[in-house]
Amino acid sequence: MEFKLVYGNHGKDPFHIMDTLLLVKLSLEALGHKADLEAQMTPGKTNILLECFTYDFVEAMKEVARTPGTEFIIIATEFVTGDTFNDFSHVDEEPALDSHYDIPQYWRKRFRTFLLAQEKARAIWHLADSQVEPFRQATGHPRVAYLPHGYVEGFARVRHKPAEHKDIDAIFTGTLTRHRHTLIRELEQRGIRAVATKPVNFVQREDLVARAKIGLNIRQTGRWRYPSNSRYHFHLSNDSLLISEQCEVKCDLSPYIIEADTGRFADCCAEWLTDNAWASEARIRREQFMSGMPMPTLMAQLLDATNTQP
Template sequence: MQKYVVTVIKPEGYIHSECFREIAETLQFGLRSLGHETQILDNLVDPNATNIVLGAHLLEPHEEKLLPAGSVIYNLEQLGGAPLSANYLDLAKRFQIWDYSPLNIVEWNEVGCSSPPRLVEVGYASELRRIVSRPEQDIDVLFYGSLNEHRLSLLKGLRDAGVKVHAVFGVYGRERDELIARSKVVLNLHCLETKLFEIVRVSYLLANSKAVVSEPSPDMGDYCDAVAVFPSEILVEGCLELLRNDEKRRQLERRGFEYFSRRSVAQILNRVIPVRQLIDSSAEKTKELRRLYLDMVQRCVINLIYEDPNQDHWSPHQFNSELRELGRDWPLQAHSMIGNRRMSNLRQISEFVIEHGVPGDLMETGVWRGGACIMMRAVLQAHGVNDRNVWVADSFCGLPAPKAEIAADSGDKHHTFAELAVSIEKVRSNFKKYGLLDGQVQFLQGWFSETLPHAPIEKLAVLRLDGDMYESTMDVLRNLYDKVSEGGFIIVDDFGAVQGCQTAILEFRANRKITDPIHPIDGYGVFWRKSASLQGAKA
C-alpha cells in the first residue's frame, strides 16, 4: 500500500478551485479502492506521500519550490490556446505530468517534459453518485460557468424560445448540486478557441444520470453517444426537442450514466499506479481484517444486509438502495438512518483522528437507535483503542416541541413523529447486539440544554450533531464546540435537510468568526475540521 495526498490549490479568495473538488474525490475513491491510503488536502502537501496536485497553474513561483520530489501535476486545463506560462513549463520539467485529454498530451509532448506525460482520463467512482433529481424540475436548462459572448448568445436564444434558463457563475458544492437536481438539461458550451470537451465538468453530471447537451468537440470520442451533441446553429432546437420529449430525455440520462459508469477510475489509475501485492505480514493481515470487520458493522447498522423497507411518511414503504445510500429514508429495522455516505464519512473521520493522534473522545448528539455511535465504538474496538470514550447524548424520547420565541424552529414537526423516539434501553440493547456495550460507551440522557452544560467531557476529537432543530444544534455548539481539539472534526447531519439546523450553524460560525471550510458529504450532511497546525509545507 502506498500513501497519496490529492492536493487542491486554492489561492486566498479564489473560489473557482472548487471546480476541482469532484475530480479530487474521484481520485481519492479510486486510489482507496486500489488499497492505497489517500486523503484530500487544500494547499497542503505531505513530504512522506506522493502528492497529486490539482490546480498547479495557480501556484506562485515561491510556492512551486515547496512541492516535494515525486509529486504529480494533474493538468485539468485546456491547452493549445495561449502559450503555457514559464512557471507551468518549469513544473513540467521537474515533475510527472498527468492530463485528462489526448489533445493536451500532444501539446505537452511539443513543449518537452522531464518524463513522458501520462494520459489519465476522468473516471467513474460510485461514491460521486449523490444527486437525487427533484420530482418537479422547475429549471428547463441549467448552465454554470463563466459567461462570454458566445455562451450569452446561446442562452439568449433559448430564453427567446421560451425555455426556462438558469445560468450561474461561481456556484459549487451543495448549492450547485441543488440546481442540478432541479434541472431537466445541463449545457456544456465552449469558452475557449480550443473547444476541448469539458469532461471535468460533464463527468459529474453523467455520474448522476443528468441529461447533458453539448457543442461538438474534436476530442469527444465515444462521449458523443453519452451526451446530446448539437452544433451551436441548432443547439436551441435540440434542447427544445429534449424538453418536449420526456422519454427521449430519460433515455439520454440512462445512456450517459451507463457509458460513463463503465469507465472505472480504479482501472484508469491502475494503468499508471500498479496495485502492489499486500505484504505477507501480520500488520497487513491485521489491517485487512480490521477493514472487513468495519465493513460488516457498517452494512449492518444501515442494514444493507436484509434491505428493510422505508417507513417515513413521504416515500413508498419499500427498500430503495439509492435512498439508503444517501440517508433519505427512515429504515424500519436498521440501527441508523444516516445512510451509507454519511456513515462512511463518520468512519473515515473516526479512523483519521486515531491514526493522526487527534486527542479526545467521540460523540454524537441525537442518536436515534444508536447506529452512528455503534460505528464509532466499533472503530475504537478495531484499532485497539481503550483510552477514548464514545458519548451517546439524546433525550431518548424524541425531539422537543419548538419554542415560540425561536423563530428558526417555527413550524418544526419533528416532535410529532413517534418513529423518532427510541428509549435508552433500546439503544443499549442495540450496542449489546454488536458486543460493544462496555465502559467506553457513556450515555447522557435528557434535553441538551440540561445535560450538556455539566457533561463530564474534557476533549472531543469528533463531535457529530444530529439534533435537527435550531435550538438543539445551538445548544450543542455553545456547550461543546470549545471542547473539540484543534484538528478535530465537527460533523452536521442535517445541514442540507433542515433550515433551522443550517441557520444555527451559520450563525454560530459567523459569531465566532469560524472560517474553516465546510465540506459537503451527500447533499444533507457536512463537516469541517477545526483549525490546526498540520504537518507539511503550504503549497
C-alpha cells in the first residue's frame, strides 16, 4: 500500500512534527508499505495528516477527495476540553510564557477546523491513549484509535559523546513554562548543570542530547496530568536516560521511564548523576522497550483496527 505523510499544513519548516511522521514512516516501511513525506496531499493515495488545519485546507481536502482511491488518516495531538482544545483555564497558573497555549481563540478555531476535516477521514489516530474516548465522544467517528510509540529501527539518531565530553548534566527541550522554569532552577541550585531550551531543530536537539547525561520530562504546569509520549519515545529510542516528573495519567511507555513526584524530582536527578549509572541504565531500558513494544507489530494491529475494508 502507498501512503503520503503530509506536512505542508504545518508551515515551511515543521521540524516540530517530524518525530511523529518519522515514527509512522519507518513503521509503515518496516511492514513493506511505501511511505513518502509530501508537502501537499496526493489524490488517489492514503494521506496521513497531522491535525492543524485552516478552512482553506479543509476545502482542499474536499477537492482531493473527489479522486477515487483517496483516503485520509488524521493524527490528533491535542486534548479535547468541551467545545475546544486545551482549555485548562481552571488551572490557576499561567500554562506558558509567550506561547500559543495562551490564545483561546486559536484553539477554538483549531477545534472547529478539525471537526470539519475529520468528516473526510477514514480514521483518527491519537498520540495519547487517554484521549481516544474523548475524541470518540467529540466526533462520533467510528474509527478512533491510539497511535502507539513503539521501537522501530532507524528512529534513533543521537551519537552520544564519550562520558568525559558530556558537559551538560540534564537537558530539557520544549515549551518553557513557569512550572518548568521553577524545577530547572531547583536543579541548578543543587549544582546540576541543566539546560532548558524551547523546541529546536533535529541537529541542534541531537547535539544537546549527545552532550547530556540525562534527559528531563517536566509537566507544563503543577497540575498537568499527562505524560509526553513523544518525549518519552525519543529519549528511550536514543539511549538517553529520561527522568520524568510523575504524572497522574500513565501511558504505555511509563514502565520504561524513571518517574519521581515533584518534591523528589531534583533529588532523583541528583542521585542518578551521582551514581554515574545513567548510560548503562539507559541501554537496559531501551532493550526492554525494544522487546516489549516492537513498532512494526503495533502498526500492523493499528492498520487492521482502522481499515475501512472488510
